[in-house]
Amino acid sequence: MKIAILGTRGIPNNYGGFEQLAEYLSVGLVTKGHDVYVYSPHNHSYREKTFKGVNILHQYDPEYKIGTAGQFIYDLNCIRDTRRHSFDIILQLGYTSSSVWSRLFPKSSIVITNMDGLEWKRTKFRNSVKKFIKYAEQLAVKHSDYFVSDSIGIQQYLLDNYQKESTYIAYGAHLFNDNSVDAIMEFSVKAYEYDMLIARLEPENSIETILKGVELSNSKRPFLVIGNHLSKYGNYLKNKFKDPRIHFLGAIYDIYKLDNLRYYSNLYFHGHTVGGTNPSLLEAMASNSLICANDNQFNRSILNEDAYYFTNEKEVRHVLNSVLKTAQNDFMIENNRQKIKHDFAWDTINNQYEALFTRCLKTRTKSAK
Incomplete structure (x- = not known):
């Protein structure tokens, strides 16, 4: 499969959870023989075009100049670039600054969104921002073909509020044995x-x-x-x-x-x-x-x-x-x-994502016949 991963601040990870997921998942999928692309900001500290076999697609990100609004421009640039490729699967990690552009995803690709947590509940956001994030969540639900929930609670939330089934896939971790x-x-x-x-x-x-x-x-x-x-x-x-x-x-x-x-x-x-x-x-x-x-x-x-x-x-x-x-x-x-x-070994998580991608692709292929 030809797979794109977007919605992060790039790999290798130097920021947070979604970046960690993108790094381990992309490298894991490459070892399974897939053609994987990860979108990264143009000013990411890692400037090479490949990382452990993963293709890196650098896109302009003005966040360093204009703040949070730059995230929306960066996501727009990433989504527009997906139209230049023939991706089988586009995995979107999160939706807050990307779902407003989701109508621009290529129709030929299967869009799968990891819905993250209930972002609009975060107390750090003022009410107007919470309303926008709730709206962004609705757009992500509307324009995605399939969904990933990283917890049972989020899976139930999507079912209760949007009547949408999702696949539960958690994050991963490596056992630590090198203590000193x-x-x-x-x-x-x-x-x-x-x-x-x-x-x-x-x-x-x-x-x-x-x-x-x-x-x-x-x-x-x-x-x-x-x-x-x-x-x-x-x-x-x-x-x-x-x-x-x-x-x-x-x-x-x-x-x-x-x-x-x-x-x-x-x-x-x-x-x-x-x-x-x-x-x-x-x-x-x-x-x-x-x-x-x-x-x-x-x-x-x-x-x-x-x-x-x-x-x-x-x-x-x-x-x-x-x-x-x-x-x-x-x-x-x-x-x-x-x-x-x-349950949470990275190999297990990678296998679950690969199985999901394969099922989605087979379903589309069958419906096209």
């Missing part, structure tokens, strides 16, 4: 004697609730907050939480350091409330983290009973006061590792 206590020394912490979270510092990720729980707790362990804090909300958090146990470390992109920090933490807090299968949650599971997660359908559908849960700061306090990473909860850690091995 030396990797955490620079952070002035001791193995299993600190708690932590890794997230974008945004209200819907429960950062404030978790840190209030830290303040209320009797724990003497350091609490590491990893995520870019050079923002309005980041400054708000730093000014509000002066507790000496709380350490804002900023963004860390070295995956080896992140995996080791997760591995040697006592408790790893995952506060995401919006979206589907979150890549950072899978990475925590793959890194032997003992997880305490916000209690919602997205997190429970992945973790089941193999995590502690919270809904407010008092419950965070209780977990911090009462839970230590010991042999008693090793079964939770091992159960989560087995989920990564069997």
